[in-house]
Amino acid sequence: MPLFALLMLSLPAPAFAQEAEPAPPPAYSTLADVLEDETARRALIEDLRRLAAPAVEEAAEAAAAPDPSLARQIATMTKGIAEQVIVQAQGVWTGLTEMFNGGGRDLAQLSEWAANLAIVIATVLVLFFVLRRAVRPAYARADRWVMAQQEGERRWVHRIIAIGGTALLDLVVVLVAWVGGYVLALTWLGTAGRMETAQSLFLNAFLIIEIVKLGMRGLFASRYQGLRILPLPAEDAAIWNILLARLVGLIGYGMLFVSPVVTAQISWGAGRAVAVLVMLLAFLYALTGILAQRKRVRDALTARAGNAKSGFTGAAIRLLARTWHVFAILYFAALALVTIVRPGDALPFMASATFQTLAAVAGGFVAYAILERLIMLGVRVPEETRRRLPQLERRLNTYIPTGLRVVRTVVVVVVLALIAAAWEVWDVAAWMASERGSVVLSAAIDIAVIVVLAAAVWIAVASWVEHRLSPETGTGEPGAREKTLLAIFRNAFSIVLITMTAMIVMSEMGIDIGPLIAGAGVLGLAIGFGSQKLVQDIITGVFIQLENAINTGDVVTVGGISGTVEKLTIRSIGIRDLAGSYHIIPFSSVDLVTNFMRDFAFHVGEYGIAYRENVDDAIERLKEAFEELRANPDNAPLILDDLEVSGVVALADSSVNIRVRIKTAPGSQWAIGRAYNKLVKQHFDAAGIEIPFPHMTLYFGQDKDGSAPPVPLPQPVIQGKAAE
Known part of the structure; x- marks a missing residue:
C-alpha cells in the first residue's frame, strides 16, 4: 500500500485558483528567489559545476565503452550516488541555515498568511472528520449485510457491492471536505475569487492523501470484517492501517505541502532541507514499525506456507517470511536516498519505479498463480483415449508440468528484470535493443521452440508406437515380432532425437558443432577399435x-x-x-x-511299463488319456493334431518304454505335458498296468543241499542285558 501511496502523492497538484495578483509559475518564482539571493546563487553555481564535471567524465567513459557491462553500470551509478550525497548534504546544511535565519520575511505579513492558512486547514479537517463520523453507521450496516450472507460466491458478490458502495461514499466525504476548503479560501479569505498558493497546495495535498488513505481503508478496514479486502485479523489490519496512514500523511504533507511552502516563503535550499528531513523521519518511523512487526508477519507467512499446496510455493513463502523486512527496509531506504540524491524528481521517480514494480509483481503473481494452478490440475485425457493409450496421460503429466515449471522460472526472471529496470539498476530495453541482448533473446526463443517441438515429436512417436502395441486399437493383439521391432524402434528413435536436439540447441547457443561432429567421428572410430565387443554385440x-x-x-x-x-x-x-x-x-x-516358441511345439512323452504287461493294452490306455485330455475345453485349442504313437522305443533294464508325441501351440507344450502325464497315471492305475520303479533284492546265500541258512539278525537288548 505505501507503494500506491507514493504513486498518488507524486501526481502534480493542479492550481485551481490564483492569488490576488498574477504570479509566475512556482518553478520560475523559486528560481528568481535563488538568483536574487547572493549565497543561494553561489551555491547553485557550485552545484551546477559539480554536476557538470561527472557528466563530462561519464560521457567520455560512455564513448570509450559504448556497451558497458552490468557491473560497470552499477559501479558508475554507485559513484554518482556518492557524489550526489555529498553535494546534497552541503545544500541541506545551507538550506537549514537559511530556514533558521527566517528568509527575511515581514513578520506581520507572515502572520496574516499563516492565520489564513490555519483557518483553511482547520476547516477542511473538521469538516472531514464530522462527515466521516456521520457516515460511519452506513459502514456498519454494510458490514452486517455482508456478514449475514453465507460463505461462498454469494457473499463475495455482496462484499464487492458493499466495498464499492462504501468507497464511493468515502470519496464523496473527501470531495465535500476538499470543496468546502476551496469555497472558504475563495470567498471568505483574502480577495474574493482568489486564493494563496499555500492554501491550494494544502487542499490538493489533502485530496491526494485522503484518496490514498481511502484505498488503504478498503484494504484493511480494521473495524469491519465484511468490508476488509485483505484476509487479515482485525488486530493486524488495524496495526498496518495506522502505520501506513501515518507514513502516507508524513510523506504526503511533507513533500507536497510543507516543502513547497518553505521553498516559496524562505528559499529553495530551505525547502530541500525540509524534504530531506521529512524523508529521514519517514524512514526512521518505517524502520521502527517494520522491526516491531517483523515476528508477527513472519509467523503469519510461515503458517500460510504450511498450507501451500505446492512445495515450490511453500518454500518461496517461507523465504519471504524470513526476508520480508529486508525488502521493506530497502524500499524506504531507497526512498530516502533518492530524495537526497534527486530532490527535484524524487517523488515522480519513486512513483514511477513503484508503479512499474507493482505492475510487474502483480502480473508475475497472476501468471505464477495460473501456472501453479495448471501444474496442480495436471492433464486429463478422455477415457477412450486412456484405454487405447494408457501411457499417454502419464507422459503428458511428465512433460507439460515440467515445461510449466520452466515457464514459471522464466516469469520470475522477467519480473526481477522489470523491477531492476524500474529502479534504473539495469536498462532492460537498451539491453534488448543491443546486439548482445537481441542475440541472447533470439537464441533463447529458438531453443525453447526446438525443445517444445522435440518433446511434441517424441510424444507423437511414442504414442503411435503405444497405439500399435495396444490390443484396443481395433487391429487386435500385435505379433511378437512387431512388439519387439516397435520397442527397439522407440528406443533407437529416442536416442536419435535426443542427439539431434542437443546438437541443434548447442548450435543455437553459439557453439560450433562442426568440430564437435568431427571429434565425435574420430572418437567413435577410436571407440570402435577399442570396443570391438560392443560393435559385435550391435x-x-x-x-x-x-x-x-x-x-x-x-x-x-x-x-x-x-x-x-x-x-x-x-x-x-x-x-x-x-x-x-x-x-x-x-x-x-x-x-x-x-x-521354443516358433510356429508349433511337441510334448514328447516316454512311458515305461513292466515286462509282464501287454504293450497293445498300454497303448490303448495312452490313447484314452489323450482323448480325455483333448475333451477338456481349456486344452483343446492348444492341441494341434492327433496323438502320434511311435511305439516301443526301448527295452530298458526294468521297463518297456513307449514313446508318444502331442503337437501343441508354441509355448503350451509344458502345460499340455503336465496335464497328459496326470491322465496317463490315472488310466494306467485304473487298468492295473504297472509303471516300473527301481527294486532292490537281498540275497543271503544257500547251502549245498538247497536249504537257506538262517538270517543273521542282531539280538535285542533289554535293560542292558541280552534277551535269553
Whole structure:
C-alpha cells in the first residue's frame, strides 16, 4: 500500500485558483528567489559545476565503452550516488541555515498568511472528520449485510457491492471536505475569487492523501470484517492501517505541502532541507514499525506456507517470511536516498519505479498463480483415449508440468528484470535493443521452440508406437515380432532425437558443432577399435532381429541360459529363468539360439511299463488319456493334431518304454505335458498296468543241499542285558 501511496502523492497538484495578483509559475518564482539571493546563487553555481564535471567524465567513459557491462553500470551509478550525497548534504546544511535565519520575511505579513492558512486547514479537517463520523453507521450496516450472507460466491458478490458502495461514499466525504476548503479560501479569505498558493497546495495535498488513505481503508478496514479486502485479523489490519496512514500523511504533507511552502516563503535550499528531513523521519518511523512487526508477519507467512499446496510455493513463502523486512527496509531506504540524491524528481521517480514494480509483481503473481494452478490440475485425457493409450496421460503429466515449471522460472526472471529496470539498476530495453541482448533473446526463443517441438515429436512417436502395441486399437493383439521391432524402434528413435536436439540447441547457443561432429567421428572410430565387443554385440543383435530369431515373451535357450525373454535391446537380451533370476546376455556371447516358441511345439512323452504287461493294452490306455485330455475345453485349442504313437522305443533294464508325441501351440507344450502325464497315471492305475520303479533284492546265500541258512539278525537288548 505505501507503494500506491507514493504513486498518488507524486501526481502534480493542479492550481485551481490564483492569488490576488498574477504570479509566475512556482518553478520560475523559486528560481528568481535563488538568483536574487547572493549565497543561494553561489551555491547553485557550485552545484551546477559539480554536476557538470561527472557528466563530462561519464560521457567520455560512455564513448570509450559504448556497451558497458552490468557491473560497470552499477559501479558508475554507485559513484554518482556518492557524489550526489555529498553535494546534497552541503545544500541541506545551507538550506537549514537559511530556514533558521527566517528568509527575511515581514513578520506581520507572515502572520496574516499563516492565520489564513490555519483557518483553511482547520476547516477542511473538521469538516472531514464530522462527515466521516456521520457516515460511519452506513459502514456498519454494510458490514452486517455482508456478514449475514453465507460463505461462498454469494457473499463475495455482496462484499464487492458493499466495498464499492462504501468507497464511493468515502470519496464523496473527501470531495465535500476538499470543496468546502476551496469555497472558504475563495470567498471568505483574502480577495474574493482568489486564493494563496499555500492554501491550494494544502487542499490538493489533502485530496491526494485522503484518496490514498481511502484505498488503504478498503484494504484493511480494521473495524469491519465484511468490508476488509485483505484476509487479515482485525488486530493486524488495524496495526498496518495506522502505520501506513501515518507514513502516507508524513510523506504526503511533507513533500507536497510543507516543502513547497518553505521553498516559496524562505528559499529553495530551505525547502530541500525540509524534504530531506521529512524523508529521514519517514524512514526512521518505517524502520521502527517494520522491526516491531517483523515476528508477527513472519509467523503469519510461515503458517500460510504450511498450507501451500505446492512445495515450490511453500518454500518461496517461507523465504519471504524470513526476508520480508529486508525488502521493506530497502524500499524506504531507497526512498530516502533518492530524495537526497534527486530532490527535484524524487517523488515522480519513486512513483514511477513503484508503479512499474507493482505492475510487474502483480502480473508475475497472476501468471505464477495460473501456472501453479495448471501444474496442480495436471492433464486429463478422455477415457477412450486412456484405454487405447494408457501411457499417454502419464507422459503428458511428465512433460507439460515440467515445461510449466520452466515457464514459471522464466516469469520470475522477467519480473526481477522489470523491477531492476524500474529502479534504473539495469536498462532492460537498451539491453534488448543491443546486439548482445537481441542475440541472447533470439537464441533463447529458438531453443525453447526446438525443445517444445522435440518433446511434441517424441510424444507423437511414442504414442503411435503405444497405439500399435495396444490390443484396443481395433487391429487386435500385435505379433511378437512387431512388439519387439516397435520397442527397439522407440528406443533407437529416442536416442536419435535426443542427439539431434542437443546438437541443434548447442548450435543455437553459439557453439560450433562442426568440430564437435568431427571429434565425435574420430572418437567413435577410436571407440570402435577399442570396443570391438560392443560393435559385435550391435551387429549380431541387428542380424538376430532381422532374422526374427527372438521376440519379447519367447521362451529360449541362449548362451546356456533358458528362460523367458523380457527385454531386447540392440546390444543385449534380458532373460528371466525358471528360478526368477534375471540374466543379461550380450549378443556377442550368443552362438546358438534355441527358441521354443516358433510356429508349433511337441510334448514328447516316454512311458515305461513292466515286462509282464501287454504293450497293445498300454497303448490303448495312452490313447484314452489323450482323448480325455483333448475333451477338456481349456486344452483343446492348444492341441494341434492327433496323438502320434511311435511305439516301443526301448527295452530298458526294468521297463518297456513307449514313446508318444502331442503337437501343441508354441509355448503350451509344458502345460499340455503336465496335464497328459496326470491322465496317463490315472488310466494306467485304473487298468492295473504297472509303471516300473527301481527294486532292490537281498540275497543271503544257500547251502549245498538247497536249504537257506538262517538270517543273521542282531539280538535285542533289554535293560542292558541280552534277551535269553
